[in-house]
Amino acid sequence: METINQLRRVESLHRGMPVSDGAGVKLQRVLTQNLQQRLDPFLMLDEFGSDQPGDYIAGFPSHPHRGFETVTYMLDGRMRHRDNAGNEGVLGPGDVQWMTAGRGVVHSEMPEQEEGRMRGFQLWVNLPAREKMCDPQYRGIQNSEIPRLSPAPGVMISLIAGEYDGQQGAIRGISTRPLYLDIQLAAGATLHVPLPETHHAFAYVYEGQVTMDETARAVSKGTLAVLTNGRDQQGVRLQAEAESRLLLIAGQPLHEPIAQWGPFVMNRREELEQAFEDYHQGRF
Secondary structure, three states: OOOOOOEOOEEEEEEOEEEEEOOOEEEEEEEOHHHOOOOOOEEEEEEEEEOOHHHOOOOEEEEEEEOEEEEEEEEEOOEEEEEOOOOEEEEOOOOEEEEEOOOOEEEEEEEOOOOOOEEEEEEEEEOOHHHOOOOOEEEEEOHHHOOEEOOOOOEEEEEEEOEEOOEEOOEOOOOOOOEEEEEEEOOOOEEEEEOOOOOEEEEEEEEOEEEOOOOOOEEEOOEEEEEOOOOOOOEEEEEEOOOEEEEEEEEOOOOOOOEEEOOEEEOOHHHHHHHHHHHHOOOO
16 A cells, blocks of 8 residues: 555544443443533544443433434444344444434344453444435344454454545445544554545554554653644554554544434434434434
């Protein structure tokens, strides 16, 4: 792959905050509401991971969404999805669910295990105003359907969405043109990843420690790095200090107002009020 000469830099670092969601699931909220405008179109990133059933067993009983997309990526464990459109499926290790809530969906995500490790991520991706009231869609992607690339020694990439080195990811046709990579790096391994100049981008290191720019600024486990935007900044250079794993995520910003009330994300307060009324009137 062609070497990237103009590199993005680490603009800021953010640690996840512990929260409880659903019926009491313990998780780390990594991309929080104060970063939504800066990392538009991304609204939230949660990491969940525990060997203790009490931390996850209550799951996420039926709840509504409108106006955005949820992306669940499992590393360990099994979770069952059900929704009021009749979709149902089990996510196992390495599986992905990309759900477009659109004009409204009510779904649940419940553990399919009573013991063992449950680990993964959920990303929220905003929808443009013209698509917020589209029909809901559900895409279940099995681990075996996700392309795996090894572009350099000691590097393995799971290509969940977007394009890398001429290969398309498992998820396509999303209007925000997201890139979603899960990258494994052996100690000392180096990787250059091209990023569209127009995209907002961030990396989240969830194992090990990675440097991400020419200043050799180290990003440690449990840290989200916001990457700079600039003309001719074509990509990012990653080097692992130790055996590491990280998510590298980028997307086309919408540059639209964000109005959020819990699980509803629209552009105006009046639209949120309508979403609240529609849900309680059973119109989802």
